[in-house]
Amino acid sequence: MNQEDVKITITDRDGVSHNIDAPTDMAMNLMEVVRAYELAPEGTIGICGGMAMCASCQCYVKSDHKLPEMQDDEEAMLSEAFYVKDNSRLGCQIQINPDMDGLEVELAPES
Amino acid sequence: MISTDILIIGAGPTGLFTVFEAGLLKLKCHLIDALPQPGGQCSEIYPKKPIYDIPAYPEILAGDLTDKLLEQCKQFEPGFTLGERAETIEKQDDGSFIVTTNKGTKHHAPVVAIAGGLGSFEPRKPLTPNIADFEDKGVEYIIKDPEIYRNKKVVIAGGGDSALDWSIFLADVASEVTLIHRRNEFRGHLDSVEKVQELKNQGKINLVTPAEVMGIIGNGHVEGVVVKQSGEEPKEFNIECDHFVPLFGLSPKLGPIANWGLEIEKNAIKVNNALDYQTNIPGVFAIGDVNTYPGKLKLILCGFHEATLMCQAAYQIINPGKKYVLKYTTVSGVHGFDGTSKTAPKAVVKKIE
Numbered sequence: 001m002n003q004e005d006v007k008i009t010i011t012d013r014d015g016v017s018h019n020i021d022a023p024t025d026m027a028m029n030l031m032e033v034v035r036a037y038e039l040a041p042e043g044t045i046g047i048c049g050g051m052a053m054c055a056s057c058q059c060y061v062k063s064d065h066k067l068p069e070m071q072d073d074e075e076a077m078l079s080e081a082f083y084v085k086d087n088s089r090l091g092c093q094i095q096i097n098p099d100m101d102g103l104e105v106e107l108a109p110e111s
Numbered sequence: 112m113i114s115t116d117i118l119i120i121g122a123g124p125t126g127l128f129t130v131f132e133a134g135l136l137k138l139k140c141h142l143i144d145a146l147p148q149p150g151g152q153c154s155e156i157y158p159k160k161p162i163y164d165i166p167a168y169p170e171i172l173a174g175d176l177t178d179k180l181l182e183q184c185k186q187f188e189p190g191f192t193l194g195e196r197a198e199t200i201e202k203q204d205d206g207s208f209i210v211t212t213n214k215g216t217k218h219h220a221p222v223v224a225i226a227g228g229l230g231s232f233e234p235r236k237p238l239t240p241n242i243a244d245f246e247d248k249g250v251e252y253i254i255k256d257p258e259i260y261r262n263k264k265v266v267i268a269g270g271g272d273s274a275l276d277w278s279i280f281l282a283d284v285a286s287e288v289t290l291i292h293r294r295n296e297f298r299g300h301l302d303s304v305e306k307v308q309e310l311k312n313q314g315k316i317n318l319v320t321p322a323e324v325m326g327i328i329g330n331g332h333v334e335g336v337v338v339k340q341s342g343e344e345p346k347e348f349n350i351e352c353d354h355f356v357p358l359f360g361l362s363p364k365l366g367p368i369a370n371w372g373l374e375i376e377k378n379a380i381k382v383n384n385a386l387d388y389q390t391n392i393p394g395v396f397a398i399g400d401v402n403t404y405p406g407k408l409k410l411i412l413c414g415f416h417e418a419t420l421m422c423q424a425a426y427q428i429i430n431p432g433k434k435y436v437l438k439y440t441t442v443s444g445v446h447g448f449d450g451t452s453k454t455a456p457k458a459v460v461k462k463i464e
Contacts, residue, residue, distance in 0.1 A: 043230070072298075075296075
């Protein structure tokens with residue numbers, strides 16, 4: 001494991017958990033990490049490319065990590081998305097940083 | 112039956128640029144797209160967002176890129192079948208293809224270029240329990256003909272531009288318009304939000320927020336919706352209506368193309384990138400975001416390159432054995448099918464005395 005990596009647990013849409021190393025030094029967001037590890041089929045995640053305009057990267061945050069605060073566009077998109085819960089976030093709006101070691105998330109169903 | 116040289120499936124940037132490159136080779140194009148307007152994702156998802164990696168454009172809005180591409184290919188008079196999804200493909204005895212849309216429009220061409228991006232855009236359907244029972248019986252996910260709402264009671268759900276814009280439009284058509292959204296805040300162009308506010312104040316739009324439609328009432332046709340309003344005093348009540356129109360945006364699905372016998376990998380069509388982006392079906396090509404090959408990048412500029420090489424291969428299929436020499440537009444100009452011509456001005460050769 002690289003020194004700059006953090007451990008993240010991602011539960012995919014089939015309920016399978018993956019413990020993966022996410023780099024903090026590559027300006028990657030959570031949606032891109034999911035794509036890099038191919039934890040959701042291409043074309044079903046990150047459809048808008050990361051503009052908070054499609055909600056295909058919606059996930060539920062299971063651990064109590066302090067994450068970057070939600071901006072207006074993320075909040076607006078989630079208010080139009082389906083399967084939204086109180087702990088819903090858009091993966092594309094969460095940049096991986098060293099404080100996220102141990103983060104646990106679950107991908108929301110495809111819609 | 113619509114006949115053309117290259118039938119392009121998908122009117123996004125890659126499809127539109129194909130028209131130009133094909134035109135230089137005197138090949139005519141016709142495009143099919145499920146969306147009602149050309150531009151693909153650029154016009155549907157992010158028209159107001161800037162793109163920074165289009166060569167020679169340090170910055171261009173996605174919507175403007177679509178306009179420029181349409182302008183660039185205009186003289187090659189592309190045909191469009193918009194608002195229809197390519198459904199089936201049938202190979203003919205002479206090697207050509209007939210592609211039929213979901214509305215039965217038939218297209219005939221010797222070459223098919225799939226430039227379908229992530230697939231055709233389908234409306235995102237809310238999870239309202241009994242909504243499927245009322246599809247086309249008062250529930251519409253897309254507004255195709257606003258006239259069907261004349262003097263009817265309409266409930267619209269959603270918080271984006273389409274929900275706002277249609278609420279505004281139908282305020283003058285329907286007898287009653289109710290707009291329901293999960294939050295008090297709407298995301299849309301500022302003037303749309305202000306216009307809805309104004310119509311609400313005038314009593315022309317009935318605004319219910321923060322609220323959600325929980326179910327549909329009716330017997331064979333929509334007669335009302337069950338609404339759950341949150342906030343300080345949560346309550347559940349019914350709103351009488353003839354139509355329920357949930358507008359929650361569109362999401363792309365590969366759709367019927369997946370059943371055309373093409374080799375699919377990771378939701379994309381495998382092509383021969385060493386040569387001409389042809390698929391496993393000779394005469395059918397896949398270009399832009401819809402294809403995949405080792406090292407593939409889903410970038411608009413890569414789609415442009417793929418389209419250009421694909422047109423050369425199409426030329427060989429349509430004009431077998433014919434010799435072809437690449438001509439630069441700066442040298443030969445651009446000669447449209449509409450009779451217009453663009454050429455570089457000749458240098459002035461004059462004696463200086």
